[in-house]
Amino acid sequence: MKLIIAYIQPDRLNSVKQELYKEEVYKISVTNAMGCGQQMGYTETYRGVEVEVNLLKKVRIEIAVNSSFVDKTIEAIIRGARSGEIGDGKIFVLPIEECIRIRSGEKGEGAIG
Amino acid sequence: MKLIIAYIQPDRLNSVKQELYKEEVYKISVTNAMGCGQQMGYTETYRGVEVEVNLLKKVRIEIAVNSSFVDKTIEAIIRGARSGEIGDGKIFVLPIEECIRIRSGEKGEGAIG
Amino acid sequence: MKLIIAYIQPDRLNSVKQELYKEEVYKISVTNAMGCGQQMGYTETYRGVEVEVNLLKKVRIEIAVNSSFVDKTIEAIIRGARSGEIGDGKIFVLPIEECIRIRSGEKGEGAIG
Amino acid sequence: MKKRLLLIAVLAVLLSPAMIFAEDVVDPSAASALDAIWLIVCGGLVFFMQAGFAMVEVGLTRAKNAGNIIMKNLMDFSVGALLYWAIGWGLMYGPNGNGFIGSGDFFLASGDHVNWFFQVVFAATAATIVSGAMAERTKFTSYLIYSVFISGVIYPISGHWIWGGGWLSELGFHDFAGSTVVHSVGGWAALMGAIILGPRVGKYVKKDGKITVKAILGHNLPLAALGVFILWFGWYGFNAGSTLGASYDGAALDMAKVAVTTTLAAALGAVFAMFTSWVMNHKPDVSMSLNGALAGLVGITAPCWVVSPGSAVIIGAVAGILVVLSVEFIDKVLHIDDPVGAVSVHGVCGVWGTLAVGIFGDLDLLGASSRGAQIGVQALGAASAFLWVAVTAGLLFLIVKKTVGLRVTEVEELRGLDIDEHGTESYSGFQIFQNV
C-alpha cells in the first residue's frame, strides 16, 4: 500500500478529480497548502509598499492506494494537473504499512478502497 | 517509530482526544481536510442551481508514536471516532525513520513523546 | 529520498525559510495546523466561561529532499525554529519511494529539487 | 407620554381637520411636517436596528449557522410587518379597546400611516430579540410560526396595556420608549424559548453527575461590534423618536434630553460591563462590553425622558454590572443556554429600566403621587408583562414543540443549520475549523 501525495495548482483540482474517477480512484483527501517551488511567486503592493508573495497557494492531495493502483493513479494525476507551465506541481509516493477502516475495523488492502 | 494518520468526522475530534488521553497519548497534530470516501456527499442548492458537495469536511490527525504504542493508539482512535456510519474515516500507518525535538535536538524514540 | 515534516511555531516560519535558503533548499510546502505537545495550551475566558485552548496554532512544513540533503535541512530548520522554549516543535523524517515532477514527468532524485 | 401623544395623533387623523393643535404655537401644517419628518427618520433608524440584531447574533454564534440567523432576522421582520398590519396594530391601538385588548383599525383602515410606521418597527424589535436566544438549534419553520404570534398577538396585547391606553397606563405606569413594552417582552419570550428548546449540544456537559459549562465561541466579533454600533445608532430613533412628535410645545427640549440620557447610559453600560468582566475574569471581555452598551441602552429606554443625565449615568452603570452578573447566573447557575445574552440584556435590564423610572424619575413629569407608589406601579407593570409573556410564549413554544417540533436533530445541529435548513454555506471558500 502506498500513500500518494501530490501538490497541484488549485484550479486543477476538478480535472484531477475527473481523471481519477475515470481510473476508478474514488477516495481522496484534500488540504490547502502554500508552496514554494520553481515558480518564484510574484509581487504585490499594499499601501505603496511592495509585498513579496513567494508562498503560493497550492492544493495538497493525499491518496492511499494498493500497490497495483500506484501507476495509474499517478498517470491520472498528471493528466489532470499538467499544463506544461512552471508551478504544475509534484507527486511523492510513500510506503504505508497498515490501513484501517474505522467503521468496520477492517485492515489492510481491503480497507483502502 | 510510526506516523499514524487518521481522517475522522470533525465532531469526533473531542472524543478521539479523550480516548487518546486515557491511553496517555498526549501529542497530536490536527489539520482541516476535505475528503471523499464511501460517503458520497450531498447536494445543496444555491440560487436555484444544484451544487454537488462531494468533498466533505474532515479532520486529519497526525500522531507520531513509538512502535509499541501503535496498537493502543489505533484502538483509541477507533473508540473515539466510530459511530458505525459511513464516513467514520480511515487510519493509515507510515514508517518514520527519524524524529527530532527542535528545542533540545534530542533524536529518536526519546524525542517522540 | 526523504520527506521531512516539521511542526514549528508560526512566528518562526520566516527565519526557517531564511535558514533553508542559505542551505539552498528552496522548495517547501507549508500548511496550517493545530498541535498539542509539551506546551500545554492556555486558558481564555469568553463571556465569563473558561475556554481551554489546548490545541495551539502551529505551522507544518513538508520538504522532500534527496538523502544527502537530509542533515543540513534538519539543521537549518532547527537553527530557524529554536528559541529554547517549550513549543519549539518537532521534526519527522519519512522515506519517499518515488517522486515525480508533474510538468515534465521526470522521476526520482532529479525531480525533487 | 407615548400613549398620550399617540392618542392625540390618532385622534388627529380620525377627526381631522378639527383643530386638535389649538394650544400649539406651531402652525398645523408645519407641525404635521415636523412630526412626519421626525417619526419617519426615527422609524427608519429603528428599522435599521434589525441589521444590528442580525450582526450581533451572527457574530456571537458559530459560522455554520450564520445563514439561518440571517433568515430568522429577515423573516421575523417581514412576517411581523404583515401581521402587525393585519391585526397587531388593531389589537394594540384599535379605538374600541377595553383596557385589556384593543380592537378596530385592522389592516390600518384609518390610514394613520405615520404612527403605524413608527410602531411596526418596535413590534419587529420585540420579535427579533428572541432569535438570538434560540440561535443555533431552532427549526426554521417553527421560528416562522412563532413570529406570526409574537408580532400579531402577544406583543400587541401587552403593548395595549401600556401604550394603547390600557389598564397599566391608567394606573400611571410609565415606559417612555419600551424597556418593558418592547425589551422585556422580547426578553421573556427569549427566556421561554431558550428553556423549552434546551441548550445547544455540548454546552453543558455532564460528567460524573457534575455539569461543566462550556463556552461556545462566537465566530465574528467585528460583525458583533458593528451590530452593537448599529443598534446604538438606531436607538437614537428608538428613544428620541418616542416623543412621537417634534412639534408639540417643548418637543425640542424633550428630544434633546432623551438623546443625552441615552448616550450617557449606553456609554456607562459599556464601561461598567467591561470593568465587571475585568474584575471577575481578569480580562476585559469584548463581547461582554458590547452587551454592556446594549444593557445601558435597554436600561435607559423606559426612563430616558424622566431622568436627569446624572441619573442616566447611574442607570447605565448599574445595567452594565447587572448584565454581566445576569449572563453568568443564567449560564452557570440556571444552565439556560442563551448564546447572545438576550435574556439578560433585554429581559433583566428591561426590568431594571422600568424600575429606574420609579427610582430616579421626576415625579412631576410622571404625575406621580409619591415615589413609593410609582415604584410600586412600575414593579407591577414589569411583573404583569413577565407573567403575560411567560404564559403565552411558553404555551406557544410548547404547542409548537409538540406539533411541528421546535428543534433540529442533533446531526443537523452538529453539521450546522445552514446546510440542513437552507442548503447553503455562509462562508463558501473560507476554511473553517469544524470542531468548534
Added chain:
Amino acid sequence: MKKRLLLIAVLAVLLSPAMIFAEDVVDPSAASALDAIWLIVCGGLVFFMQAGFAMVEVGLTRAKNAGNIIMKNLMDFSVGALLYWAIGWGLMYGPNGNGFIGSGDFFLASGDHVNWFFQVVFAATAATIVSGAMAERTKFTSYLIYSVFISGVIYPISGHWIWGGGWLSELGFHDFAGSTVVHSVGGWAALMGAIILGPRVGKYVKKDGKITVKAILGHNLPLAALGVFILWFGWYGFNAGSTLGASYDGAALDMAKVAVTTTLAAALGAVFAMFTSWVMNHKPDVSMSLNGALAGLVGITAPCWVVSPGSAVIIGAVAGILVVLSVEFIDKVLHIDDPVGAVSVHGVCGVWGTLAVGIFGDLDLLGASSRGAQIGVQALGAASAFLWVAVTAGLLFLIVKKTVGLRVTEVEELRGLDIDEHGTESYSGFQIFQNV
C-alpha cells in the same frame, strides 16, 4: 409628482425670493428648512445605499474579487458624482430642454444645491447596479469608462424624459421614485454588460453538446445580508424622500404613506421569494430571500405614492415570486451570468413596479383618464427605457470591448481580480479554499 415638485423647487431657486409658496400655509422660511432637512437626510440615506450595494455584491461573489468590487462601487459613485455635476444634471434638468434632452445649468451654475444633492445619489444608484452583474471578470479600466458614460449621459437623458419634464412625463407617465428611471435603467445596462462580457469561467460547462449550469457560491452571506438591510434602510430615503419636499400641503401624509407601502412591499417580497425558492428547490434559500426583499423594494419604488398598503402587499408578493423565476430563467434558460441577480431585481422588477402604477394606482392622483390608458403609458415608458438603454449601453460596451477590452484574461480571472487588477488580497491571512 417628482417632476412637478422639482420644477417648482428649481423655479423657487431661480426666481427667489418671489412668492412661489403663496398657496402654502407653511411660512416660507420654515418651509425651505423643512424641505432641506428632509432632502439632505433622505439624500444621505440614499448615499448610504452605496454601502449596501457594495456589501451585497461582495457577499454574493468570491473572496478573490472582493477588493475589485469595492473599488468599482467606490469609483462609480465618485466618478459619477463628478460627471453628474459637470454635465449629467444639466442634461437631465437643465432649463433649456426639448423634451428629449435637457440643457443648461452645467456645473450646477444655478446653485440649486439641495435638489442636485438629492439627485446625484440617484444617478449613482443607477450606475452602481451594473457592477454586480459584471462582477468577477470585468477589466477595471473599462468599468471606469463605463461609469463616465452612464452617469454623464445615458441615465440623465432617459431621466429627462420622465423626471426632467420630457416627453414621457408629458404623456402622463408616472414613476414616483424611479422603478424605471433608476432601477430599470441600471438593470438593463447590467443586462447588456453581462451579455457582452460573457459568463464567468466555469459557470456554464459544455459537455457532449449539453450545457450544464454550475453554481458559483457567494463567499460571505452575512455581509450580503447586511447589505440588504442597509439598502432597505436607505430605501426609506429613496422613496419617501421622493416627495422632494416636506412642506407642501399634504407632504406629511405623503411621506408617511410612502414609508408604509415601502415597508410592506419589501416584507412581502422577502416572504414570497422565500416561499418560491422553498417550493422550487425544497429549501428556503438565503440569498434568494435577500433578493426578494430588494425585489419588493424595486417593485414599490414607482407606485409607492399612488397605491394603498393593501396593493403594496400584492406588489411586493408578486415581485418576490418574479425575482426567483427571473433569476432562474436568466441563468438556466438564457445562460446569462449575473452573479448577484441585478437584472432580475432591478430590470425585471423595475418593469413590474412601473406597470403596477397603472394596475393598482389611484387614478385621481395619477390624473389618468382611464386605467387602460395609464397601463399603456406605463408600458410605453418601460419599453422606451429598455430600448434606450439596450442600444446606448450595448454600443458603449461593444466599443469598449473592441478598443480597451472589457474582460480580464482567463488566468487573471482564475487567480482573482484582486491580485491582478489591484495587487492585493482582500482577506490577507485567512485560509481560503482556492478551488471555488
Added chain:
Amino acid sequence: MKKRLLLIAVLAVLLSPAMIFAEDVVDPSAASALDAIWLIVCGGLVFFMQAGFAMVEVGLTRAKNAGNIIMKNLMDFSVGALLYWAIGWGLMYGPNGNGFIGSGDFFLASGDHVNWFFQVVFAATAATIVSGAMAERTKFTSYLIYSVFISGVIYPISGHWIWGGGWLSELGFHDFAGSTVVHSVGGWAALMGAIILGPRVGKYVKKDGKITVKAILGHNLPLAALGVFILWFGWYGFNAGSTLGASYDGAALDMAKVAVTTTLAAALGAVFAMFTSWVMNHKPDVSMSLNGALAGLVGITAPCWVVSPGSAVIIGAVAGILVVLSVEFIDKVLHIDDPVGAVSVHGVCGVWGTLAVGIFGDLDLLGASSRGAQIGVQALGAASAFLWVAVTAGLLFLIVKKTVGLRVTEVEELRGLDIDEHGTESYSGFQIFQNV
C-alpha cells in the same frame, strides 16, 4: 460660524424665554423643533462614524488584533462621553472662559442638551482617530488612560480657542466643521502616539544597516470599505450639521451647499488617490483609494461652507494626492508606523483643509480683510493646534510610557492582542494563516 451660532444657542437656553430669535422669520417654537431635529439627526450620524472608524481600523490591521481594536473604539467613545459631560464641555464652551480655556457648566448644569449632544460626538471623533495609528501594539489600560485626557482636557481646550469663542476665533480663524478642531487634533495626537510607541514588530527590518520597509497587510478589506462608506455617510451629519441649526435665515441654503461640497470633495479624493497610487505603484490600490475618500472629506471639513462646489473639486483632488504621498513619506522616509494612515488622513489633510479656507474661501462669508491675511490666520491656527497637541499629547504618552507602560510585550504582540489583552479570539473557527 459654528461658534457664533452656538453662542446664540447657549444664550437661548440660558436666557429663554427671552426673544432671541426676534430677527428670525420662523416662529420660535417651530424653529427650536427644526434645530433639534437637525442636530439630533446629524449628531446620530456623527455617532455612527464610530462604527466607521472601528471597521476601517479592524479591516486594515491583522485578524489577531480585531477584538482589541473594537474595544478601543467602543471605550474611547464611552469613556470620552463621560469625561466630556463631566468637564470637557465646560472647558470648551463654559461661559466663564478667558479665551484660552472655558469654565463653568460642568456636568452640563445648563441643561443645553441639544448642543452638548452634537458636540460630544465630535469630541469622540477626535479621540478615536488615535486608535488607528496606535493599533496592534498598545496596552489596553494605557489606551483607556489616554482617552480620559484627550476627551476631558486636550481636545476641549484647543476646541475652546476656535469654537468656544477663544483667541483664535477672535482673530478670525475659520473652521466650519473641524478640519483643525477635530481632525488635526486627532491626527497629531495619533502622530505622537505612533512615534512614542514605535513601530510594530517586523515593520521596519534592519539588515546590514539598511532599513527595509515591510508591508503588514490588513485582513479584511470589505470591512474597511464598509467603514469608509459609513464614515462618508456620517460626514453629512458632521459637516452639514455644523450649521448648528436649521431655522436661522438661510440655513436651508447653507445645509445644502455643505452637502454638495462634501460629496464632491470626497469623490475627488477617492479618484485622485486612486490615480496617484496607480501612477506610483502601477496598480490602483484599494486601501489607498479608501483613504482618499476620507482625505477628501477631512479636507473639505473646514471650508465646506465658504467654498464653491468647483473649489471643493480641487480641494478633494489635492487631498487625494496628498494622502498617498503623505502615507508613503511617513512610512518610507520617516519610518513612523501608522497602520491605517490616520496621521496622513486626519493630520495632514486637516491642515490642508484649514489652509484651503484661506485659499478658496469666500472672503465676505469669512469677514476677512484680505486673502493673504486669512491664509495667515488659518496657518497660525493650524500651527497652534499642532503645537498644543504635540506638546500635551506627547507629554501624556511619555508619562504613561514611564509609568504604566504604553506597549505590550513582543510575545503578546506576536500572538495577538486579542488573546493576551482580552482572552479571546475574534474569528473563532476560521483558519487564519498565522505567519502574517
